[in-house]
Amino acid sequence: MEMKRIMAACRRPARVLAITSGKGGVGKTNISANIGVCLAASGRRVLLLDADMSLANLDVVLNLGSRYNISHVLNGQRSIRDVVYPGPAGLGVVCGASGLEELADLSEFQRRRILDELSQLSDDHDLIVIDTAAGISRSVVGFCLAADDVLVVTTPEATAIMDAYAMIKVLARHECKGRVSLVVNMADSPAEGKKTYQQISNVAARFLGVHVYDAGTLLRDDRVGASVKLREPVVLAYPKAPITLSLAALAAKVDSGANVGRQPTGFFRRVADLFF
Template sequence: MRDQAAQLRERLQKSQEGKPTRLITVTSGKGGVGKSNFTLNFALGLLESGQKTVVFDADLGFANLDVLMGISSKKHLLQLLEPQTTVWDILEKGPGGLEFIAGGTGFSQMMKVDDGKLDTMFRQLENLQGYADILLFDTGAGVSNESMRFILAADEVLLVTTPEPTSITDAYALIKMIHSQNPKTAIRLVINRVSSNQEGKQTADKLAMVAKRFLDMELSTLGYVPDDAIVSKSVKQQKPFFLTYPQSPAAKGIRDLVSAYTRGVGAVSSIETGAGGLKGFFAKMRNMIR
């Protein structure tokens, strides 16, 4: 039996059916660049700015957003296959009121279910349309079939990298893969762990130059997050640095990124792309799965 809070959420969603929801996939060319930690703190920054944000942990097999928040998730995506379970039943709340859906191994098993159950699951997830201003998908690092489905179906992609040469190389390899499958995919760079804004700009410019020269594509940059010892400390504490150390350089960097995003610098909405919101997103997912 659904609780009153779930019913209230459903009524709110129905009252906002025409409201656009931006669908953003956060990805990286390799592991270890701080992608999931960025996703978590960026989501909290968006919430602070007044953007209702829901995070979907789509990191197949290595889902760890709940760990970063110090939460042991009791609900997960695969439970949507159970009779009478709704998306509101699996939507969990973390620090700062951030709502999220834990993925775990659910996505890999989701690929194996029959079409009828898959459609039921997607229809439930589509109910988030209008409920949130922004839905962030935290994917696995690197190139995998699962990550590519989220990347190619989303309205826009935030690609997290660092100034390290191996990270830059792997980021470009992912950009090349995305471009080969859909040249129209909107990719924006986030340079993490920079020693200065100048280093961040140099890294972004390098990637943009190579993409323009060899792929004839324009890469935009959302911004940079400074290298900050507080980030590692907060991971060990299992608390988001944006909340625990709000005046830290890393938290200020996140606020700058949020400000750039909400000002609409290069932002692309589902209405502008004609993607059709969550319904269009999951229609693309269905086609890629089948």
């Protein structure tokens, strides 16, 4: 009965984009925050969810200083609406918890609660961007499998490439229904980014039978680190910089992918399928 109520609340669910990676530190949080800001600035109702339960960092990049976060929703102290913080350009942000157990280990009550709460937010947003933790843990893979789009972030580094491939492989094994795209971050040149994309997409096509979409390349740029120090997304701190144009282009690409290959069932229905 609970499921019926959740599904009724999900008639026009927000599209869900999971931003993930195999290796840590490749730029997921910065990419999530910046494309979230770009899309919010273009009028989309965007919610950014920090789903890293062990090391929250979106609030640092966005300088939110949040008092409440997803952990207070999970323990029943707050409803999700109470923990949505206003970010730049009208972006809504749900901050992550630090040192919380894996989503996979949550109790049945907590899982129902987060589903129920998230489905409420789904109704009044166009897009929910989930900044996941790195690696192929059950909770990360669960979010990716339930999303409409998965954006896998890598760098041209060999270990990051191998870990990105491992992530795509796990998604393929679980018959991921969402569209899988790859963005190559911190490349030294567009050619290096393209080469990295081709390496991964060729192997994925050949050995996994998966088409990985090309979400483009972001060059290494010291302004990203500088903007983190300023605690402002780079697209706002350096609006005219080439990295800002590239991030805006990535946001437009993500946005134009809306409804491509979208499943008739919404995110929360698919999360529910995983859990119940």
